[in-house]
Amino acid sequence: AQTVTQSQPEMSVQEAETVTLSCTYDTSENNYYLFWYKQPPSRQMILVIRQEAYKQQNATENRFSVNFQKAAKSFSLKISDSQLGDTAMYFCAFMKATGANSKLTFGKGITLSVRP
Amino acid sequence: SAVISQKPSRDICQRGTSLTIQCQVDSQVTMMFWYRQQPGQSLTLIATANQGSEATYESGFVIDKFPISRPNLTFSTLTVSNMSPEDSSIYLCSVEVARGGYGYTFGSGTRLTVV
Numbered sequence: 001a002q003t004v005t006q007s008q009p010e011m012s013v014q015e016a017e018t019v020t021l022s023c024t025y026d027t028s029e030n031n032y033y034l035f036w037y038k039q040p041p042s043r044q045m046i047l048v049i050r051q052e053a054y055k056q057q058n059a060t061e062n063r064f065s066v067n068f069q070k071a072a073k074s075f076s077l078k079i080s081d082s083q084l085g086d087t088a089m090y091f092c093a094f095m096k097a098t099g100a101n102s103k104l105t106f107g108k109g110i111t112l113s114v115r116p
Numbered sequence: 117s118a119v120i121s122q123k124p125s126r127d128i129c130q131r132g133t134s135l136t137i138q139c140q141v142d143s144q145v146t147m148m149f150w151y152r153q154q155p156g157q158s159l160t161l162i163a164t165a166n167q168g169s170e171a172t173y174e175s176g177f178v179i180d181k182f183p184i185s186r187p188n189l190t191f192s193t194l195t196v197s198n199m200s201p202e203d204s205s206i207y208l209c210s211v212e213v214a215r216g217g218y219g220y221t222f223g224s225g226t227r228l229t230v231v
Contacts, residue, residue: 033217043206045159045222052217091158097217103149104210104220106158 002027002094006107013082014115020067021077021110023092029053031097034068034075035104040088048090051075053097079112087114117213118143122223129199129230136195137226139209144189146212149220150182153206162207165192199230 003026013019025034036048051059051068058066063083067076079086092107121140129135139148147166151159162182163171171184185193196203209223 033219035219037219043208043225043227045208045210045225047213047219047221050217050219093219095217095219102217103161103164104159108158 002029002096002105004092004094004105004107006092006110008110009108010111010113012113012115013079015082015084017082018078018080019082019112021079021090021092021112023075023077023107025073025075025092025094025107027073027094027096029096033095033097034066035093035095036064036066036075036077037091037093037106038086038088039091039109040085045091049077082114084114084116086112088112117218117221118145118211120209120211120221120223122209122226124226125224126227127229129228131200131230133199134195134197135199135228136193137207137209138193139191139223141190141211146189148186148192149210150184150192150194151208151210151222153208153225155205159208162194196228199228201230204228204230 005024032053034051038046038048049061049064063080065078089109091109094105096102119142150162153159161174162177163173165171165184165186167186183195206225208225210220
């Protein structure tokens with residue numbers, strides 16, 4: 001079974017600064033996908049970024065980037081130039097690459113507050 | 117990717133009653149997933165709903181408590197039966213964005229409070 005660990009329950013960052021959210025996972029799979037989801041107070045789950053485990057290059061999406069360390073089973077999210085709208089709960093998630101409709105396993109989440 | 121309409125967005129219910137949550141997808145999907153998110157917690161998969169067959173439930177969840185319907189490829193319902201305050205949670209439905217590990221898209225959630 002897969003597990004996803006987010007050990008920091010909450011973090012705070014000043015607007016325009018950079019913040020890194022940590023995530024580690026445990027799996028015996030070699031091929032899988034990793035995701036960061038954002039859940040603002042509206043409750044809507046929003047996909048922020050995804051990483052394919054067979055790709056060494058770290059994924060980037062505008063101000064969001066990841067540091068994927070496969071050997072260490074680490075998948076951290078860096079948010080640059082933090083904005084007030086980044087205030088949300090962030091979930092790290094794992095999915096096996098075994099065809100369609102594979103399940104998502106979520107970490108416990110981290111609450112990020114961006115201070116004006 | 118698919119767009120999901122979920123309703124109701126919130127409800128306050130008396131203990132012992134039941135609530136049915138609906139999810140409508142704007143495209144045909146093979147499977148739909150139902151999650152529970154207890155206050156301040158992560159998402160836990162309740163069951164996977166496949167059209168034309170019974171839903172597959174995760175450990176700790178049973179059909180009598182959370183019956184699911186999947187009458188066609190664009191619609192599903194989750195019923196929370198015989199509710200107690202411990203059922204107060206956010207319930208979300210989800211579908212796969214596309215094959216190839218592109219993740220899942222979620223409905224906007226139903227915030228259920230049982231009093």
